[in-house]
Amino acid sequence: MAQHYEVTTDREATPMVRVLASTLRLALQRPETQKLLSGLDGSFTVKSINGAQAATYTFDGNQVSLKAGKSEAAKVMIEADLDDPSAKPKITGLLRHPIAAMRFGELLSLPLPNWADSAKRFWAATYDLPNMPEKLIITNRDESRSLTFGEGINTVELIGTTKILEPLFAGHAILALDVMTGKLQYRGSLEHLTGMSNACQKLLMGELDG
Numbered sequence: 118m119a120q121h122y123e124v125t126t127d128r129e130a131t132p133m134v135r136v137l138a139s140t141l142r143l144a145l146q147r148p149e150t151q152k153l154l155s156g157l158d159g160s161f162t163v164k165s166i167n168g169a170q171a172a173t174y175t176f177d178g179n180q181v182s183l184k185a186g187k188s189e190a191a192k193v194m195i196e197a198d199l200d201d202p203s204a205k206p207k208i209t210g211l212l213r214h215p216i217a218a219m220r221f222g223e224l225l226s227l228p229l230p231n232w233a234d235s236a237k238r239f240w241a242a243t244y245d246l247p248n249m250p251e252k253l254i255i256t257n258r259d260e261s262r263s264l265t266f267g268e269g270i271n272t273v274e275l276i277g278t279t280k281i282l283e284p285l286f287a288g289h290a291i292l293a294l295d296v297m298t299g300k301l302q303y304r305g306s307l308e309h310l311t312g313m314s315n316a317c318q319k320l321l322m323g324e325l326d327g
Contacts, residue, residue: 122154124181126323131185133199134172135323136289137163138183143235143287144227153224154181161221162191165199166207174221193218195225232257232279233264235286239316240266242325248312250305257282273305273313288320 122145126138144150157176164171164187173188174181187194193210195218211218229235236255243249244267251269256262256276275292277285281300284290293314295301303310319325 122151122179122181124183126183127185130183130323131170131172132321133165133170134183134185135321137172137174139288139321139323140227140229141181141183141224143230144224146230147227150224150227153220156220157217157224159217160188160191161217162187162194163225164194164196166196166204167198167200170199193221195222197225229283229287229289232282232286235283236264236266239286239288239320242320243313243316246312246316246319248308249316250309250313255282271306271309273303273309276302276304285317288317288325290317291321292317 124138124142124145126134130138141150145154154176160173160175162171162173171185171187173184173186173191175184175188191210192214193208195206195208197206198204206222208218208222240253244253250267250271250273252265252267252272254272254274255264255266256274257279258276259279275282275285277295277300281290281295285292285295285301291314292301292303293310296303296310316325
């Protein structure tokens, strides 16, 4: 029988901690993630190689807590380029805890859920929030297919690649930023852009069950 894991953060957790916690909660829906966690105990830190951003995971039975910052008690610290997953990370503690380091590294590199599944959860959690459209169309350029949620006259269409849609609907990105930087094509009103961006921010901050 699969073990139930509880993932917790501080009330004032940083966006980085909230994103990592959200990723882990989603990943725990897969049996392979639970198997990884069963072999981890104690504290482990992940840090941005380009700045001071850091987060520490503490594994204790079926409890996983995430806090901002480094921990002197961490068995392993992985310093990575958070903007470039392909870049080789720097690992401290590898020689003393090789198996734990390998497991923690695998945990950090787990893929995001399928964009379509995340989009369904996103719509279910946000469709009744202020300034949301009545109808949402999401088009994936890579797959040449669209998903439609809701119905009505007030419509928004988002057009992007899998690489952009996955983090957006998993609660790891802000819609307005992706639109302004040209990563995502948006068709709809400014009112709805504001509403959907606020919804994405609520999801990122852990205020919605997405």
